[in-house]
Amino acid sequence: MNPVVEPKRKRVSFTISTRYRLLLYAAPFLILVLVFSYFPLYGWTYAFFNYRVGFPLFDTEFVGFKWFTSIISNEFQVREIVRVMKNTFGISTLGLITSIFPVIFAILLVEIRTNWYKRVVQTLTTLPNFISWVLVYAIAFMLFSVDSGIINKLMISLGLQSGPVNYLASPDHIWIKMTLWSIWKTLGWSAILYIAAITSIDQELYDAAKVDGAGRFRLMWHITLPGVMSTFFVLLLLSIANFINNGLEQYFVFQNSLNKDSIEVLDLYVYNTGLVGYNFSFATAVSMLKSLVSVFLLFVANQLSKWVRGESII
Amino acid sequence: MKKVKKSLLALLIFALIGSMLAACSSGNNDPKPSASPNSTTSDPETGTEEPAREEITIDVFSMLSNFSGEQTGWFAHALKEKFNVKLNIISSNLEGGGDIKFQSMMAGGDLGDLVVFGDTDSKYLDAIAAGMLLDWTKDGLLDNYGKNMLQNAPKALEKNKAQFGGGTSIYGIGNDVGPETEGPSEAKELNYHPNLRWDLYEQLGRPEINTMEDYLPVLKQMQELQPESDSGKPTYAFSMWADWDGNLMMNTKAWAGMHGYEEGDGFNPGGFTLVSADTEDVQGILDEDSYYMRGLRLYFDANQMGLVDPDSITQNFDEAVNKMRDGQLLFSWFSWFDDAYNTPERMAEGKGFHLVPFNEARSFSNGFNPYGGGRVWAIGSKAEHPERVMEVIDWLYSPEGNMVANYGPEGMMWELKDGKPVLTALGEEAFPSNKTPIPAEFGGGVWDDGRNQINNTTFKNTMINPDNGDPYDYTLWTSTLAKAPTKLEENWRAAMDANTPVEWFTKNNKIAVQKAIYTGQPYVEMSDDMKQKQGQVASVIKEYSWKLIYANDEAHFNQLKEEMISKAKGLGYDEIVEFNKEQHKVVFELRKNS
Amino acid sequence: MKQHYSMGDRIFSICNYTMFGIFTLLCVFPFYYLFIQTISDNSLSASGQVTWYPKGIHFSNYVEVLKVKGLSNAALVSVARTVIGTIGTVIGSAFLGYLFTKRKMAGRVFWYRFVIITMYFNAGIIPWFIIMMNLNLTNNFWAYILPAIVSPFNVILVKTFVESLPEALEESAEMDGAGTIVLFSRIVFPLIVPIVATIAIFSAVSQWNSFMDTVFLMTNDKLYTLQFVLYKYLNESNSLAAIIRSGQGMENIDLSRVQTSTSIRTTVAMIVVTPILLVYPFFQRYFVKGIMIGAVKG
Numbered sequence A: 001m002n003p004v005v006e007p008k009r010k011r012v013s014f015t016i017s018t019r020y021r022l023l024l025y026a027a028p029f030l031i032l033v034l035v036f037s038y039f040p041l042y043g044w045t046y047a048f049f050n051y052r053v054g055f056p057l058f059d060t061e062f063v064g065f066k067w068f069t070s071i072i073s074n075e076f077q078v079r080e081i082v083r084v085m086k087n088t089f090g091i092s093t094l095g096l097i098t099s100i101f102p103v104i105f106a107i108l109l110v111e112i113r114t115n116w117y118k119r120v121v122q123t124l125t126t127l128p129n130f131i132s133w134v135l136v137y138a139i140a141f142m143l144f145s146v147d148s149g150i151i152n153k154l155m156i157s158l159g160l161q162s163g164p165v166n167y168l169a170s171p172d173h174i175w176i177k178m179t180l181w182s183i184w185k186t187l188g189w190s191a192i193l194y195i196a197a198i199t200s201i202d203q204e205l206y207d208a209a210k211v212d213g214a215g216r217f218r219l220m221w222h223i224t225l226p227g228v229m230s231t232f233f234v235l236l237l238l239s240i241a242n243f244i245n246n247g248l249e250q251y252f253v254f255q256n257s258l259n260k261d262s263i264e265v266l267d268l269y270v271y272n273t274g275l276v277g278y279n280f281s282f283a284t285a286v287s288m289l290k291s292l293v294s295v296f297l298l299f300v301a302n303q304l305s306k307w308v309r310g311e312s313i314i
Numbered sequence B: 001m002k003k004v005k006k007s008l009l010a011l012l013i014f015a016l017i018g019s020m021l022a023a024c025s026s027g028n029n030d031p032k033p034s035a036s037p038n039s040t041t042s043d044p045e046t047g048t049e050e051p052a053r054e055e056i057t058i059d060v061f062s063m064l065s066n067f068s069g070e071q072t073g074w075f076a077h078a079l080k081e082k083f084n085v086k087l088n089i090i091s092s093n094l095e096g097g098g099d100i101k102f103q104s105m106m107a108g109g110d111l112g113d114l115v116v117f118g119d120t121d122s123k124y125l126d127a128i129a130a131g132m133l134l135d136w137t138k139d140g141l142l143d144n145y146g147k148n149m150l151q152n153a154p155k156a157l158e159k160n161k162a163q164f165g166g167g168t169s170i171y172g173i174g175n176d177v178g179p180e181t182e183g184p185s186e187a188k189e190l191n192y193h194p195n196l197r198w199d200l201y202e203q204l205g206r207p208e209i210n211t212m213e214d215y216l217p218v219l220k221q222m223q224e225l226q227p228e229s230d231s232g233k234p235t236y237a238f239s240m241w242a243d244w245d246g247n248l249m250m251n252t253k254a255w256a257g258m259h260g261y262e263e264g265d266g267f268n269p270g271g272f273t274l275v276s277a278d279t280e281d282v283q284g285i286l287d288e289d290s291y292y293m294r295g296l297r298l299y300f301d302a303n304q305m306g307l308v309d310p311d312s313i314t315q316n317f318d319e320a321v322n323k324m325r326d327g328q329l330l331f332s333w334f335s336w337f338d339d340a341y342n343t344p345e346r347m348a349e350g351k352g353f354h355l356v357p358f359n360e361a362r363s364f365s366n367g368f369n370p371y372g373g374g375r376v377w378a379i380g381s382k383a384e385h386p387e388r389v390m391e392v393i394d395w396l397y398s399p400e401g402n403m404v405a406n407y408g409p410e411g412m413m414w415e416l417k418d419g420k421p422v423l424t425a426l427g428e429e430a431f432p433s434n435k436t437p438i439p440a441e442f443g444g445g446v447w448d449d450g451r452n453q454i455n456n457t458t459f460k461n462t463m464i465n466p467d468n469g470d471p472y473d474y475t476l477w478t479s480t481l482a483k484a485p486t487k488l489e490e491n492w493r494a495a496m497d498a499n500t501p502v503e504w505f506t507k508n509n510k511i512a513v514q515k516a517i518y519t520g521q522p523y524v525e526m527s528d529d530m531k532q533k534q535g536q537v538a539s540v541i542k543e544y545s546w547k548l549i550y551a552n553d554e555a556h557f558n559q560l561k562e563e564m565i566s567k568a569k570g571l572g573y574d575e576i577v578e579f580n581k582e583q584h585k586v587v588f589e590l591r592k593n594s
Numbered sequence C: 001m002k003q004h005y006s007m008g009d010r011i012f013s014i015c016n017y018t019m020f021g022i023f024t025l026l027c028v029f030p031f032y033y034l035f036i037q038t039i040s041d042n043s044l045s046a047s048g049q050v051t052w053y054p055k056g057i058h059f060s061n062y063v064e065v066l067k068v069k070g071l072s073n074a075a076l077v078s079v080a081r082t083v084i085g086t087i088g089t090v091i092g093s094a095f096l097g098y099l100f101t102k103r104k105m106a107g108r109v110f111w112y113r114f115v116i117i118t119m120y121f122n123a124g125i126i127p128w129f130i131i132m133m134n135l136n137l138t139n140n141f142w143a144y145i146l147p148a149i150v151s152p153f154n155v156i157l158v159k160t161f162v163e164s165l166p167e168a169l170e171e172s173a174e175m176d177g178a179g180t181i182v183l184f185s186r187i188v189f190p191l192i193v194p195i196v197a198t199i200a201i202f203s204a205v206s207q208w209n210s211f212m213d214t215v216f217l218m219t220n221d222k223l224y225t226l227q228f229v230l231y232k233y234l235n236e237s238n239s240l241a242a243i244i245r246s247g248q249g250m251e252n253i254d255l256s257r258v259q260t261s262t263s264i265r266t267t268v269a270m271i272v273v274t275p276i277l278l279v280y281p282f283f284q285r286y287f288v289k290g291i292m293i294g295a296v297k298g
Helices: A008-013 A018-048 A066-072 A075-110 A115-124 A133-144 A150-157 A174-199 A203-211 A216-241 A249-254 A266-272 A280-309 B002-027 B073-083 B100-108 B122-129 B138-145 B147-152 B154-164 B198-203 B212-225 B250-258 B291-304 B317-326 B344-348 B386-396 B399-407 B425-430 B487-496 B501-507 B528-549 B554-570 B573-593 C007-039 C042-046 C060-066 C071-099 C108-120 C125-134 C152-163 C168-175 C180-191 C193-209 C212-217 C226-234 C236-246 C262-287 C291-297
Strands: B056-062 B085-091 B114-117 B192-197 B273-276 B282-284 B331-334 B353-355 B363-366 B376-379 B414-417 B420-423 B511-514
Touching: A018 A066, A018 A280, A018 C071, A018 C108, A018 C125, A018 C180, A066 A075, A066 A280, A066 B528, A075 A115, A075 A174, A075 A216, A075 A266, A075 B554, A075 C007, A115 A174, A115 C007, A115 C262, A133 A150, A133 A174, A133 A249, A133 C007, A174 A216, A174 A249, A174 C007, A174 C152, A174 C193, A203 A216, A216 A280, A216 C007, A216 C108, A216 C152, A249 A266, A266 A280, A280 B528, A280 C108, B056 B386, B073 B085, B073 B386, B073 B399, B100 B122, B100 C125, B100 C212, B114 B122, B114 B386, B122 B154, B122 B376, B138 B147, B138 B386, B147 B154, B147 B386, B192 B198, B192 B212, B192 B250, B192 B363, B198 B212, B198 B487, B212 B291, B250 B291, B250 B331, B250 B363, B273 B573, B282 B573, B291 B528, B291 B554, B317 C042, B344 B487, B353 B487, B353 B501, B363 B501, B376 B386, B386 B399, B420 B425, B501 B511, B528 B554, B528 B573, B554 B573, C007 C042, C007 C060, C007 C262, C042 C262, C060 C262, C071 C152, C071 C180, C071 C193, C071 C226, C071 C262, C108 C152, C125 C212, C152 C193, C180 C193, C193 C226, C193 C262, C212 C226, C226 C236, C226 C262
Parallel strands: B056 B085, B056 B114, B363 B511
Antiparallel strands: B114 B376, B192 B331, B192 B353, B273 B282, B414 B420
């Protein structure tokens, strides 16, 4: 066998120090990371070539930084990029602000004393997470469409609008609408983490505070909330690093020509201009840039956390 | 608690050892295959030597297929009987869409045994250049196993040799190989022609329509005549969908098709140009009087008249089909789109869509093509049994093989009566695509699921089958044509004095047939920079096209139009149009000579 | 909880219950809506006439879908990758996350960051595919498992969780002379059950839901998963769109052949989603407040 299950008494005979023994335990996992996450990075070299899949890399033309500069090579392109980055920042900022919602959700949910009700709520609110965005859009279309959508029927019969409206086409408040959709879809699911964190809070803390005469709200504020904050800050930091990665699917299914101006985030723009499909080098350049920006943001956020909260997270 | 701990520990140790082993073997660059099911299906070394040939599985990588997995049902049975092969189909469309699956297979250096390309585009060229495809002239492969191709499609082979094989090698053969005859190659209907609700149109007294714009008042009257669908929803003339838009808005481009213009010239894929099928005219899509701009204007006017479905901009193809099925629509650009409405029951009542042409129409048609179309059959260079793959392809290029691939073996769906093909009772029940059970002797399953899933053709099916003198296409068999038409069909024929739309178009000289051309080299590809620009321009054009249709008023329409043109030009529209016009000129020269 | 609630408490409770009630309904409705589409008359649902309750109830869609060839095999593969993959992730990430809390570990910060930043790496599909191919992980079931063992996100979660625990317990055990592995499995693991349950759920769901690895790595239909089957249905109109863009041979298109009806596709979606829903309540019992502390004390 291996040292892992060796009987304790033999440990003294090990010459290897604890420091390296711990590293040795981690080694198989680190090797997995190396193989599956680091090895593929050799592909970043493609970004500097006119790479065509199936041919040896050095048979293809070396182009230097051409693909990195190609999307901002003229004034019109710059304007497009500025617009796209504005959307990316807007939607990401809303996402960061609303990332506190699952915390609130979890804290309030724990306050529900009826056990069956709590369980039902907890289970059913995760449902939207399991439906893909394509299906979410199909449902949204059935609800909001002009002729058969219930929302239009409802609004007209209530006399709130004179004729049907195509809600999905409207470009108004699209950032907020997108944020609401994603909250709806992920709220119950994201709260799981915080619910788990709350369960690990020492019950004695609550008991002691109750003895001191603390009410329900003070318990929530002074014990539950601080108890989940470390998890929250870790996740916040991780999502700051994802600032320019909004993902594609949600925006792709909800986009249309009328709302495109304000819904097109970076990922969607790269997809829409059709470049990823056939221009492999360009796609690599984009994902390389995005990776670097994300890692940079991660360390910036970590540094900020060090200054502000006195502890670093990674 | 103790029990839990123990089992957890056991689990942990098990997994750790497992992961360490795994880590070791994955650190190694050349691990031995693990015991898991990772057999490459193409080489089952089954051992038992039978007098017949051993069974093999052919991996078919099809860029046209709409199915992935093992071919089943009657077609699988027919192949098994004849060649002792099975087909394992890999569909690039279902698996990732676009070119992603193709690229990963290229990266892996193996495109499968039988490869079907969607077009003779850069993918085909790259596959040849990277050595992924087998040269059929090597080892006498073609001479020994390609007799039918050599006999029935010599020009298609010759074209592939000259155009893609540097004059010496043959890497594939195109689809829809036809005879060298003039005229349209389509069966009864063309791709683009305006179909209207014929019953309503007749009720209006069949008003004359001269230009494409003249449809609007007629459609308005039809809408007033039939304000509601079967389920009580409002009717519209146009219900469009955006999810199919490529370089431009697809539903608008359709109007160019009805005037005999298409995006490509039959050789170059083009982009932002509309090329006439049979003259030397080329339009930039943003030209003031292009059919594309006229189409946008028409939809804008239609929207002002309440003829455009307001959901058009947000719905996808599925929803448009559902509306068609429900009877919410009065107009169809495509002969196949209204199939959803034209059910046998409705047609028997005389209700349904049929061609209502306008006088300026010159609908786009593909001519017969002895050189074969762009959908290529090829063999992967890593194929283990190329000769057996070749045999299958070759058989499909024989009259017998083509009949089986389309309609199954004789005696199942069809039989010969007095030397002419007729449908059997089973065929009557199953055609065109029903889930009719198939007898076990032919492989069982149901008709529709058992059909040939490779989804590429060999011969043009409107061509005459030399075995029986009727075309391959069953809708054109003498026996099928002799059947009593539906009421809808009868009404239309009486009014139009023609049996089919194709006949009407041909008779009235309102068809623009694009002849097949023969070239000695592949087309010139755009540089990657230009493709990048094309993507950005296309994105702008699509966005603004839809905005124009929904513009509030005339002034807004004009303002958006200006914006669209200046943005598109700013991103490089002109450069791409110029490039394509140059390429089209080359084709026009070749057209003269062929 | 026999306490006297104040007025404020009561109002708060009422609001709280109501709010969660409404939000739950909002979450359930779409699912319910999809479900009634699948059991209603197909022509009624296609024309949007089924909104609140099923009409013309039938189950032929389900019968039809269950007849799809290879479905049971795909279900088996899905279950296998979910179970094995989850066990792998839980053990790999929990153990690694725990190791990273050990200040004594050589180069701890470096290695931790080494793992974490890979969350943001994206080298693209092709290089990844080539690596997997060279590891012989194409058409190989382990391709579903091995890459998932170390999940940086889960490692972070475990590390954060362990760090929030009182250190006293572990230290006392260490003084008893317990080795790292024993310490982890006997002392730490029971303490971190809530977070383990969490990463188990996360991992199970992501294993169940993933399909891109199948798309690229598997050509053998014995290794197809349920999600992949669904994904193929959702992709059908792609090929139609591709054909019309190339502009050839559209006149022969047979709509009913290329496009599966919406009702069938919705049914597949239902069938694919349901099993994973059943897993969640199972894990939920680990979230009940206090269970962990109680367990340690007892």
